[in-house]
Amino acid sequence: MSTTALSPFNVEFDPNSQEFSLSGVIRPRSVDEIAASISTLKGAIDQVRGVLYINVKRLVQMNNTAFHAFARVVLDACRERSDLRFVVVTSSVVGWTERMFGHLNKIEPQVTVEVYDSKFYPGQSFVENASFIPILRTQTKMTWRHERAILPRHGIRPGMVMADICCGIGDFAMLVRKEFQPARIVALDHSKASLAYARDVAAGFGITDIEYTYGDASEMLLEDNQFDFVTCRHSLQIFNQPDVLLKELYRICKPGGRVYMTNEKNSHCLGEPRSQSIQWTYEEVAKLFGHFEMDVELGPKSRRYLAEAGFDDIVVESFMVTNLDGDPQDFADIIAAWENVYAGEMAVKRGDPPEFIERFRQGFRDHIFAALHPKGYAGWPIWAASGRKPL
């Protein structure tokens, strides 16, 4: 094994948010090696009032030597400063941090542990819910017809090391695996229901080489510069801070590798006949997602996001999934699934009156009518975009 330097770790204190953060791999031989970090923590304690947040969300590894050293400082401070509280912010992804820091509360009740990703973005409950599964399943079936031809234009090749971030129910990973034979494929999502479904389907096909993993796309355990091709489909648009997610995708991508994403512009969904009712409803869809801090109008903004994240050689194209792509019933199924979640759950959650919800539903029904009409046409536009991480 080669002897490279110990994986780097980072220690920061932000006095404005009163937050001390530890990240990376911290495995010192003795406390002396982390003396500077310990004094940063002591300095932080001296400066703050009320609460000091100790952020270990991105702490990938920490040995007992480091744990004891930091714990010691915190416990001593509890004994000297009854005015101070400590909130350790952990992630459910790295479960041992919650367990280990949790013991400090037994010793000093002033120390508490919060799991930040149990409730961390406004639309989480909708997209992580099992009722989202039928939507995803029908969607991927329809988009794949287009994407299998599009992906090579964005640089996908057999034998690549790939990651599908926000993989949902994992159907895209399965299709990519079959069509493009990656050397390795990691598929990450933060929905336990979707991952369980994904693993079940894979097991049913006897597939064992897709690495489904539970994680937060904006704070991933995956190391830097690992993947030749990173995909993230229909997901930038559901984050309240797409730039944070994109930064992570950039980080895990190898220099010279590419990040590929798809996003929608929901207000541009269309259909004939009954175009006006359809258009009204989809404009309302965009507003509804906006209410939950999701931007389902993101598609055409992909180029800007990629450029601002530091990618070059950016490629953007759009395609339209339509009722003519295959069986029109597939298209109708997607719309029916949207109606269920958007009108049946999200609008209800926003507190919309029944008259609104009825009109809102009508647009989806009209879209289905257009899709199934013998002379009708129904469409769902999608933007596929990718950029290269500079060498």
Add this chain to the structure above:
Amino acid sequence: MNGLENEAADGHFEPLLQVEMAMGTFLSDWHNCDQLSTFMARMISHNRTDPIRHSNFFSFALNELLEVSFRGGSLDGRIGCAVYRHGPMERVKLTFPCPPGQRQFYREAVSKTRRGNAYARYIDAISTDLAPSREAVLLDLAINFDARLRLEESDPPQITIVIDLPLEGIVS
């Protein structure tokens, strides 16, 4: 290294991976603990339900064991580390030369992880010790990783720490 021969006693555990090196080589660089544990964790976790998180947990535990043998290690002899699996459980056998004066220490440290007051001892270690003792490290594994530990001493001066880690259940 006699890990595989001992397997008969270990019932259904299937061998996954075994690494062995001269103590002198191991002790030449502290980073060996980190690198070996990361490497071995990745190798054995690939077919776990959540390979990435399994590997993260396993690496934590293995690194602590390696650090224990690093801190107590002497330059002679060899260190061996073997990983086995049975269902949701991984078994690690870490074998290294142990001077006679330290054997009793390991016997006690390992048996303390199995006593009723293990948790109280662990809490006490965090709240009072300046740096973790090797004993506290083993307690950490028992308490935070639900590990079961025991010692094998059939081949002096080698000793073997045997640790069963039910990580698959904790991770997924």
